[in-house]
Amino acid sequence: MTVRSLTIGVALLSLAVGPTACGESEETLNVRLSEYQIKPRNPQLGGPAEVRFRVRNVGSAPHALTVVGPKEEVETEPLAPGASTEFSLDLDEPGRYRWFCPLGDHRGRGMRGRITVD
Numbered sequence: 097m098t099v100r101s102l103t104i105g106v107a108l109l110s111l112a113v114g115p116t117a118c119g120e121s122e123e124t125l126n127v128r129l130s131e132y133q134i135k136p137r138n139p140q141l142g143g144p145a146e147v148r149f150r151v152r153n154v155g156s157a158p159h160a161l162t163v164v165g166p167k168e169e170v171e172t173e174p175l176a177p178g179a180s181t182e183f184s185l186d187l188d189e190p191g192r193y194r195w196f197c198p199l200g201d202h203r204g205r206g207m208r209g210r211i212t213v214d
């Protein structure tokens with residue numbers, strides 16, 4: 097398990113990568129962070145995919161997002177209210193993957209869920 101910490105610059109770079117070499121399918125997941133929830137909380141994907149996460153903080157406090165994938169974990173920088181970021185993560189194995197806000201006690205307050213890959 098490796099951990100990636102993202103900066104806005106890294107997230108922008110990942111936009112230029114394009115389709116994955118192996119032809120794996122790609123999905124885009126639009127995510128909204130607020131007090132104290134992740135929307136959608138428990139999304140479901142029809143199959144393994146390279147997932148592009150488009151994350152926006154629509155709340156009134158800083159939030160971030162950690163996604164624990166099958167091979168690595170991504171954690172965004174804290175996002176100010178109104179800010180957004182993007183990153184990609186391989187969810188290339190069926191399973192259930194945790195995601196949550198790593199800031200303060202937000203996870204315990206409800207900013208957590210699971211991504212299911214069929």
Ligand SMILES: [Cu+2]
Nearest residue numbers: 159160197202
């Ligand atoms: Cu939060």
